[in-house]
Amino acid sequence: xxxxxxxxxxxxxxxxxxxxxxxxxxxxxxxxxxxxxxxxxxxxxxxxxxxxxxxxxxxxxxxxxxxxxxxxxxxxxxxxxxxxxxxxxxxxxxxxxxxxxxxxxxxxxxxxxxxxxxxxxxxxxxxxxxxxxxxxxxxxxxxxxxxxxxxxxxxxxxxxxxxxxxxxxxxxxxxxxxxxxxxxxxxxxxxxxxxxxxxxxxxxxxxxxxxxxxxxxxxxxxxxxxxxxxxxxxxxxxxxxxxxxxxxxxxxxxxxxxxxxxxxxxxxx
Amino acid sequence: xxxxxxxxxxxxxxxxxxxxxxxxxxxxxxxxxxxxxxxxxxxxxxxxxxxxxxxxxxxxxxxxxxxxxxxxxxxxxxxxxxxxxxxxxxxxxxxxxxxxxxxxxxxxxxxxxxxxxxxxxxxxxxxxxxxxxxxxxxxxxxxxxxxxxxxxxxxxxxxxxxxxxxxxxxxxxxxxxxxxxxxxxxxxxxxxxxxxxxxxxxxxxxxxxxxxxxxxxxxxxxxxxxxxxxxxxxxxxxxxxxxxxxxxxxxxxxxx
Numbered sequence: 368x369x370x371x372x373x374x375x376x377x378x379x380x381x382x383x384x385x386x387x388x389x390x391x392x393x394x395x396x397x398x399x400x401x402x403x404x405x406x407x408x409x410x411x412x413x414x415x416x417x418x419x420x421x422x423x424x425x426x427x428x429x430x431x432x433x434x435x436x437x438x439x440x441x442x443x444x445x446x447x448x449x450x451x452x453x454x455x456x457x458x459x460x461x462x463x464x465x466x467x468x469x470x471x472x473x474x475x476x477x478x479x480x481x482x483x484x485x486x487x488x489x490x491x492x493x494x495x496x497x498x499x500x501x502x503x504x505x506x507x508x509x510x511x512x513x514x515x516x517x518x519x520x521x522x523x524x525x526x527x528x529x530x531x532x533x534x535x536x537x538x539x540x541x542x543x544x545x546x547x548x549x550x551x552x553x554x555x556x557x558x559x560x561x562x563x564x565x566x567x568x569x570x571x572x573x574x575x576x577x578x579x580x581x582x583x584x585x586x587x588x589x590x591x592x593x594x595x596x597x598x599x600x601x602x603x604x605x606x607x608x609x610x611x612x613x614x615x616x617x618x619x620x621x622x623x624x625x626x627x628x629x630x631x632x633x634x635x636x
Numbered sequence: 637x638x639x640x641x642x643x644x645x646x647x648x649x650x651x652x653x654x655x656x657x658x659x660x661x662x663x664x665x666x667x668x669x670x671x672x673x674x675x676x677x678x679x680x681x682x683x684x685x686x687x688x689x690x691x692x693x694x695x696x697x698x699x700x701x702x703x704x705x706x707x708x709x710x711x712x713x714x715x716x717x718x719x720x721x722x723x724x725x726x727x728x729x730x731x732x733x734x735x736x737x738x739x740x741x742x743x744x745x746x747x748x749x750x751x752x753x754x755x756x757x758x759x760x761x762x763x764x765x766x767x768x769x770x771x772x773x774x775x776x777x778x779x780x781x782x783x784x785x786x787x788x789x790x791x792x793x794x795x796x797x798x799x800x801x802x803x804x805x806x807x808x809x810x811x812x813x814x815x816x817x818x819x820x821x822x823x824x825x826x827x828x829x830x831x832x833x834x835x836x837x838x839x840x841x842x843x844x845x846x847x848x849x850x851x852x853x854x855x856x857x858x859x860x861x862x863x864x865x866x867x868x869x870x871x872x873x874x875x876x877x878x879x880x881x882x883x884x885x886x887x888x889x890x891x892x
């Protein structure tokens with residue numbers, strides 16, 4: 368048999384890996400391709416509706432208790448901490464509207480986003496990472512099904528749909544916490560409290576919060592799926608995927624928060 | 637143990653010519669040539685890390701070759717579109733070394749998964765029938781509602797094979813089907829591979845280190861050494877050699 372290993376047409380020379388900068392651009396290109404694939408395949412039939420609903424349940428229902436607790440405590444603490452400053456100027460009557468605006472504009476989306484990044488992002492990263500390591504994703508590929516559609520599209524869509532719902536839920540629970548604190552300190556009825564807090568909330572606040580929450584949900588789903596789906600072999604890779612999913616998603620959420628605050632302030636007079 | 641005869645069929649279902657594959661500076665396959673004939677079981681033997689699994693992953697498009705021609709059922713795997721590749725994968729079953737069962741699904745759902753996504757016109761009753769028939773064929777109908785974590789290693793292998801067979805492939809690729817199993821279960825898996833060949837008329841490539849398995853299931857045996865197939869033939873032909881690289885396999889499996 369001819370030894371083709373010595374065939375000069377075959378690339379047998381030492382292969383030099385790409386440098387740090389080149390690797391960074393290659394990763395960015397990879398991320399771009401991953402996102403583009405989601406938009407290309409995620410909305411085309413056949414739809415994985417059963418899996419989408421299952422993921423919405425997993426993300427929404429399973430995070431509800433943690434989010435309720437955090438939202439409620441935030442409402443109580445924020446109100447308690449704000450009261451002394453406002454009372455110095457004799458403006459404690461503004462407390463409900465301050466809490467309402469703070470919760471809806473920033474606290475609720477940010478809190479929900481960060482909690483979901485920790486709980487949902489890590490779970491998606493670890494689940495897909497472990498499926499990659501145990502060749503379950505390859506098994507889907509070779510059985511002529513599209514694992515991207517089943518695993519990635521459903522999770523990203525579920526996070527994008529569920530996080531805004533959770534955000535408004537957090538705001539509502541936070542308001543209840545604030546109401547509790549206010550009721551303990553002064554004689555204000557629930558009706559007067561909500562009337563006063565909702566009075567100052569504009570349609571722009573509501574829209575900005577919704578858009579931010581959608582963006583956070585998309586980021587959490589996409590980062591978790593990207594890290595898990597592309598995790599390297601071995602159990603170490605699974606841990607790394609889960610960890611990176613949380614760290615990167617949180618970092619991006621803060622950047623998105625800063626950018627969106629700047630952007631929506633352009634519309635406020 | 638009886639050695640299986642070489643088949644006379646000359647119709648090729650897989651043709652590999654001059655296949656090279658490297659990972660960075662690690663050259664795994666260095667000019668592999670191999671043919672699989674219709675209806676035969678071909679066993680690929682070789683040390684760990686010699687590229688046996690890489691070879692069959694290239695056959696189903698999970699990896700792409702660096703250089704060389706890979707023709708499966710008259711289609712060049714690296715030159716077809718993704719849609720054509722999906723259609724080809726329906727005809728090529730792949731049984732993974734660790735079974736790769738979907739651990740969040742029951743056995744029934746594992747078998748249903750590829751079936752309902754590839755044959756969307758099937759009714760629920762037809763899907764149930766196909767799943768039960770296939771589980772019966774591998775002798776594990778009683779596990780239908782169990783989770784993969786509740787199964788033994790041998791049962792997992794059988795379910796993995798059943799999940800692959802449910803799409804009725806023409807070619808079966810087995811990656812280390814007896815790895816990590818006790819000798820009795822190995823014999824059962826060997827017997828299952830032979831049953832699959834007879835009942836479903838599949839052509840198969842079986843990757844293994846296990847010479848008992850190789851002798852029991854292989855019509856031909858191919859020995860992958862230093863990135864190339866150095867010996868191809870019947871079990872006797874391959875091991876009736878003075879090649880010092882081949883002898884340790886035989887000595888370890890039979891003399892020890």
